[in-house]
Amino acid sequence: MADLCNAVVDLFAGCGGLSLGAHYAGFESVLAVDIDQQLSSSLTKNFNNTVVKHWDLSKTSREDFTSVLGDRRISGLIGGPPCQGFSTIGKRAIDDPRNELIGHFFRHVSMLTPKFFVLENVPGILKDSAWKCLENGIDSIASKYRIVGPFTVNAAHFGAATSRSRVIVIGYGSNEVNPLEEIDFGCGPDAEPATVGAVIGDLVSPGDGTTDETGYDWLPYRHYSSLSAYASRSRELPRGNLGWEVAIDYLKRGQASGFLPTRHTEAVIRRFEGTEAGSTERVSRYPRLDWNSQCATLRAGTGPERGSFQAARPIHPIEPRVITIREAARLQGFPDWFVFHPTIWHSFRMIGNSVSPIVSHALLRIIAENTDMRSAKMAAA
Numbered sequence: 614m615a616d617l618c619n620a621v622v623d624l625f626a627g628c629g630g631l632s633l634g635a636h637y638a639g640f641e642s643v644l645a646v647d648i649d650q651q652l653s654s655s656l657t658k659n660f661n662n663t664v665v666k667h668w669d670l671s672k673t674s675r676e677d678f679t680s681v682l683g684d685r686r687i688s689g690l691i692g693g694p695p696c697q698g699f700s701t702i703g704k705r706a707i708d709d710p711r712n713e714l715i716g717h718f719f720r721h722v723s724m725l726t727p728k729f730f731v732l733e734n735v736p737g738i739l740k741d742s743a744w745k746c747l748e749n750g751i752d753s754i755a756s757k758y759r760i761v762g763p764f765t766v767n768a769a770h771f772g773a774a775t776s777r778s779r780v781i782v783i784g785y786g787s788n789e790v791n792p793l794e795e796i797d798f799g800c801g802p803d804a805e806p807a808t809v810g811a812v813i814g815d816l817v818s819p820g821d822g823t824t825d826e827t828g829y830d831w832l833p834y835r836h837y838s839s840l841s842a843y844a845s846r847s848r849e850l851p852r853g854n855l856g857w858e859v860a861i862d863y864l865k866r867g868q869a870s871g872f873l874p875t876r877h878t879e880a881v882i883r884r885f886e887g888t889e890a891g892s893t894e895r896v897s898r899y900p901r902l903d904w905n906s907q908c909a910t911l912r913a914g915t916g917p918e919r920g921s922f923q924a925a926r927p928i929h930p931i932e933p934r935v936i937t938i939r940e941a942a943r944l945q946g947f948p949d950w951f952v953f954h955p956t957i958w959h960s961f962r963m964i965g966n967s968v969s970p971i972v973s974h975a976l977l978r979i980i981a982e983n984t985d986m987r988s989a990k991m992a993a994a
Contacts, residue, residue, distance in 0.1 A: 617685035624692030628963035634973025658857035690730040719750035729785040758784035768969040769806040791983035810904035811841035819874035828955035829870040869949040871939030885933035901928040946971035
């Protein structure tokens, strides 16, 4: 079987936080799979050469993947199976059917035999029956892969402005990837956490809700005398096969999307005004951001199949409102050319369910540096 060099497949892809980190590390996401069409709706805009499928991954076969990949073998399999069944925030139901998707991730590892795989999930996966699901999955492929982890990473330790913890399991073929240990996946080059002020201080307040024919809103940046390194990177144009041409054109003109307003009542506005930075509003229990600190984990809320519950959204450090889509995206580590859903609700679900691209880039960069990334053509030269 020929190798599809540098190619990765992203399972349970959501909006593509893992895929984006893979691209930054030198890989290319050739196939992204997610059953939720709303969560994955912007993938084709942000990843030009990625095939998107809305398959039920508990039922997919090798033939499904052959229809896209042919008989070629991918370099990596990445994915974050839905974690609500393991989350310490939720009910952590033992019989939640989503728990079984951990096993299906490892089934796909066995099926596709990649050079390496990366699985991410919530810290709750290390507890009780959830740990057994993970342990069984690892055991099922341990004879073919060297396993690193599970270990826990925090996005803030890689230079993000959010203290978001995730559990990582990495596996690799000993003949295809140089030996790796947990210590190799320590903090990234920007190990100092970014502050909220450095990340979103140059972003404008919400607009009036006006959108153009694309269904998105577009606003210019706030005039800022000195941009932080984080903000400057966020404004950079994408490279390679990334980015929607509409968003790129707007970014060239100094504009981005994601500034739709959330309407608050006068009573809510007064409560927000009276909430100190770094504290929690007493009624809504929304946290208020502090310019000089980090953001707590951004939550996703639930889809329509589970009641359409909205997760708590942080309050802006000085304005009496919750943060915008673009502010949330910046805090999570997404660049400004990256677009989400045209609606606020689904956009926040995308961001809250995502892996920070800052983290996925750091992890996959280490794997890329220890994997033969040459194409067959280069190898023959």
